[in-house]
Amino acid sequence: MQQNKPFPRVLTIAGSDSGGGAGIQADLKTFGALGAYGASVVTAVTAQNTLGVQGVHAVPADMVAAQCESVLGDIRMDAVKIGMLPDVATIETVAQALRKYPVPFMVLDPVLVATSGDSLALENTVDAICGQLLPLADVVTPNLNELAQLSGNAPAQDEAEMLAQGQQLLQKGAKAVLLKGGHWADSAQARDWLVQRNSEPQCFVNSRIATANTHGTGCTLASAIAALYPHRRNLNFAVAAAKSYLHGAIAAGQYWKVGSGHGPLAHFWRTVRD
Template sequence: MALAKPYPRALTIAGSDSGGGAGIQADLKTFAALGAYGTSVITAITAQNTFGVQKVMVVTPDMIEAQCSAVMSDIRIDALKIGMLADIESIRVVAESLQQFHLPFTVLDPVMVATSGSALSIENTVQAMKQMLMPLADILTPNLFELALLTQKTMATSNEEMLEQGQILLDEGCQAVLVKGGHLSEDEEAIDWLLEKDCEPVCFKSLRIKTSHTHGTGCTLSAAIAALRPQHETLANTVAVAKCYVHGAIEAGQHWHLGHGYGPLAHFWRFKHD
């Protein structure tokens, strides 16, 4: 992948989080914090706060398609992050848009459950996602729950099972999978694995931060990978830098009290605030 010119342009296709911690809002904050110009396609509107999702309204397929066309036909997009797609029709129109415009790099974050545990998918979209979107993505970023749904296995309880399930997705046509093991155990270190076709798996370890304020972590990581990929030579290097950014955002926001539930990350932690 050729490196983009300064100030890469990134697109997020995802749901809106009215609480500002995840979804479109987290993605745009992440893009801005990492030096990318952010554009967006909203697939659903959620009534959501730090306690979870209270209500979801899915944007109509023709409106999703119109947003995709408006952005992709006018603005050069260097990287795309796909998040919440609430139904099969949403998946279909996004897949058709990607086939029409051929973007250079796509991150698919198979959002099925929020960090707080609230169900986001309105109907079973797993098969549609695997058939229509997975072949178009350059990397998937599932957590252990999402990985189990995609592979029809029980949730991984070891590094070996994480690697086995990630390999299943590679065998089914994925170009790369970042298996996020944050929920694997309560050990001091959190472990993720990057699997790429024809490459040895790469292990990423980070010290676990003792905080409940992790709402939007998955959205932020996938958006960071999208924002950073045009700026780095390899996918492994991109993931390493993205994980450092997310770790810093969790650390900086660990004592925030924005609401009374699971708080968000501090996306602009690298910037000094007076």
């Protein structure tokens, strides 16, 4: 098959989800569903299913560095999506690799995990993300808890507080922040806000879908933005198109029965036929 235009090459740097619903597995499914070539750097191996995370093993930083060197030194990447980075050494390693091999577009989905359970370890991780990766990212996609940790606040209780915390991340060096309001279950709508420097906040609205199959939504949204941005190189377009794709994946996935807890999305909903 001959293509009229090149397909995007997108790298995910994230943890592996043994249950297949989130992390590296969700990222690669999303890339494939949206017509992008996906490559990966595994930062952690998790024992995980629809009920939760039972264990986390961080990949040594030198192996993360070797993966980055192998992939970025050979394959020209159009975009990169960064997910779970389990410790400061890994954050610094990834930042160093991306400074050595700049990628045109970077999405940072700050999955904040302290493998030791130590609050100080988490604090150091947050400081490292803000200092090392926030200035490199073109857009950051935190959920409400991650937004609070990165901005140094309690979790936002309404959209006004959420927008204020987003502005704080811009002041810390972020170029753009996608504020995800889907965690407020008392609303009939899922309202996300994109805040950027020198620009008015833009709201993206979808209807809320009543389903427990929401595992991997954050990974999927961030990966979709990374896969879609190279087509037009317009962040607003990429966010809107990614939101539309995610909404369809949630809608189709609500009828799945995978596991006993929060099931996965239907990443290939556009190609599956009854």
